[in-house]
Amino acid sequence: MPDTQPDQPAGPTPALPTIGILGAGKVGTVLSRLLLAAGHPVLISGSGDPAKIALIIDVLAPGAVPMTSEEVAREADIVILALPLGKYRTIPADALAGKLVIDAMNYWWEIDGHRADLSDPRTSTSELIQSFLPASRVVKAFNHMGYHDLDEGPRPEGAPGRKAIGIAGDDAPDLAAAAALVNAAGFDPVPVGTLRDSILLEPGSELFGANLPAEGVQDAAARFPETERGREVAAARADEDAA
Template sequence: MSDLQSTLPTIGILGAGKVGTVLSRLLLAAGYPVHIAGSGSPAKISLIIDVLAPGAVAMTAADVARTSDIVILALPLGKYRSIPADLLEGKLVVDAMNYWWEVDGIRDDLNDPRVSTSELIQSFLPTSRVVKAYNHMGYHDLDEGPTPAGTPGRKAIGIAGDDDLALSDVAALVDASGFDPVLVGSLRDSIALQPGSELFGANFTASGVQDALTRFPTTERGLEVAAAREQEIAA
């Protein structure tokens, strides 16, 4: 381990799919030690990781949760109850998951406009500090888009959470991985990063992300969310 790696937090990634392996490469390039788990055994995942994210260490999900300082959730959202919640007590957890009905099935609980999916994750991990990040940019753009801080036209990643220190730590992680962090707001506000929003799938600069956030309340999805939440309050 290099001197740089020994001073940086260990990043754990639950999910060895396209997003998980791209994030592994970005964070390894930034000097972070990375532990990763997939749906198969560590021995099987190692064969994939050696090709797609050389330098990352394949482990079981439990060992990733146990040995990492920051854990990124990059698995299908419908499998969130498989996350080892007891091993994430007190830890910073980055929610990079999205609801895909093609993968997760028709799930009204994962597509409720009254509640962001990160709020569901925070409820499932009540003692963890959950921050939404890395979910709204396509994996190709994540892979091809990182640039040093200060680069003109640098792309941006929206982050949202309820804990100021956790937000600061994730902002540093996003910046180190090659993107400008843009504060979206609370976990409740993170619904503006989910599928159906202008930001989802977007590859914007920081100003572009801010502009899209400003427009969100007037968009079809933003109006749907506002109406559903107003009905909930009225009830």
């Protein structure tokens, strides 16, 4: 008779990383819902006392845990920045040391004011965030798709018509971790380059505001150098290199 062995009991399912979100606005609450639905514990902070956002979170992202920004930064495994870019200096940098930080922020002069440091074509805003968080590892993701499309567009992996989100970073393992989050949220991750290249995901680019499948994101990223914004960025960086 064949030698049969009883099935071995399955081991415990590895816990998914706890996601922290700094910013309880439209993008922050949408990302909270998507990642909660994927099984991630989610911690979220607003601009002050967690009690101020508790009711909003109960309605818009039930299951997310309101905390202070410092607590979110310390307790989460991966932290997503979803606050106004002009407030980046309020980010608790020390608490984020050693952590992967996903930069989903954009420069809006209507909100942030006219800021040369946030609109300089020689530097992507994610490079600016990386310089402010020297002990963290920054990846750009979740910034170029409108929050309505984020909210309404997630589909299972492999589903026809699934939309894509561009990601950019300098470290392959961190890009892989960010890609896993994008996939968990319901979108195809598309690497588009380094943090320096992430400027092609910012306002003024063809991809900003785009709601495209993976091939469309890849094509738009490839066209960036030939666009008006791409030429502007290239000229500014060439002048910097020549100085």
